[in-house]
Amino acid sequence: MTVTDLTSESRSSWTSRITNGPAGYGGIVADEQWAAAVRRLADLRNATILAHNYQLPAIQDVADHVGDSLALSRIAAEAPEDTIVFCGVHFMAETAKILSPQKTVLIPDQRAGCSLADSITAEDLRAWKAEYPDAVVVSYVNTTAAVKALTDVCCTSANAVEVVASIPADREVLFCPDQFLGAHVRRVTGRTNLHVWAGECHVHAGINGDELAAQAKAHPDAELFVHPECGCATSALYLAGEGAVPDDRVKILSTGGMLEAARQTSARQVLVATEIGMLHQLRRAAPGVDFQAVNDRASCGYMKMITPAALLRCLTDGADEVHVDPDVAAAARRSVQRMIEIGQPGGGE
Structure with a gap:
């Protein structure tokens, strides 16, 4: 059976049920039949x-x-398949395309954006660079391809401190776009010539210090896993500094770092400050630990636009394809490659 044949089959049995609304594609239940159809289509599309x-x-x-x-983008670059279906937000699919320019990259719903990536544009960065012409630009990977193309070196939340520390101490640094990650880097490095863009992820910013303090008080034996993009990251360190929470129970971690810590923890309960989708992988990594969200409303509507219906539509129709201008991609690739050369690029956000 060819992709065309299966597409026709899928249209008759699936597509008539798919609905399309502002929150994404719906109408499909993620059952075993759906999963089998997804796997079959993925195989046929290579x-x-x-x-x-x-x-x-x-x-x-x-x-x-x-x-x-x-x-995931690095996995995509090394994967033998010639089509990449990226279930994430748009800048992530762009990064996969940047690192795999010869491959077809699809995102199940191109409307899945990112408030953090949108908090700085290429025009914004050009103007900021003009104010500090000798500064080194460090951009979080959670940025658009156009911003990466104007960046000297990218970073992840796991290696942001290492990237900034690699820059000569007398060079000014422009760090964008996340103000909370930037504040964390400034705090750890003690660097006074680090200028931080006032951007944020609306989901992480909404996990505040009062919530964290209340949860920590209610669960005094729990460890705290806190993403540095969170508005409560400073509060977590304050709680530790004041002795309200033992210092060794407060861990500021990337998503990859959370998974590693989950596999190693001896705690019976962990309070997690990040987007709630992370709980699924943490619970799989350490099923004997009770992982609870600091804020159970911390759900990214953009991420959740990648629905079962959207994924099925993507594989059936080959939509939505992600394109990056070749010149922009080449410049962006250099900033990502410089980060990889510094080291520890995995475990990103």
Whole structure:
């Protein structure tokens, strides 16, 4: 059976049920029949399915690989398949295309954006660079291809401190776009010539210090896993500094770092400050630990636009394809490659 044949079959049995609304594609239940159809279509398209840690559990479970966006993009570059289906938000699919320009990259719903990536544009960065012409630009990988193309070196939340520390101490640094990650880097490095862009992920910013303090008080024996993009990251360190929470129970971690810590923890309960999709992978990594969200409303609507219906539509129709201008991609690739050369690029956001 060819892709065309299966597409016709799928249209008759599946597509009539798919609905399309502002929150994404719906109308499909993620059952075993759906999963079998997804796997069959992926095989016929010679596609590998990548799912970010913040995706719906059903999307994570049907994917070939689950992880953070940069690690997944590196997997995509090495995968033998010539089509990449990236279940994540748009900048992530762009990064996969940047690192795999010869491959077809699809995102199940191109409307899946990112408030953090949108908080700085290429025009914004050009203007900022003009104010500090000798500064080194460090951009979080959670940025658009156009911003990466104007960047000297990218970073992840796992290696942001290492990347900034590699820059000569007398050079000014422009760090964008996440203000909370930037504040964390400044705090750890003690660097006073680090200028931080005032951007944020609306989901992580919404996990505040008061919530964290209340949860920590209610669960005094729990460890705290806190993503550095969170608005509560400073509060977590304050709680530790004041002795409200033992210092060794507070861990500021990337998503990849959370998974490693989950496998090693001896705690019976862990409070997690990040997007709630991460709980699925943490619970799989350490099923004997009680992982609870600091804020159980911390769900990214953009991530959740990658629905079972959207993934099925993507594989059936070959939509939505992601394109990056070759010149932009080449410049962006250099900033990502410089980061990889510094080291520890995995375990990204």
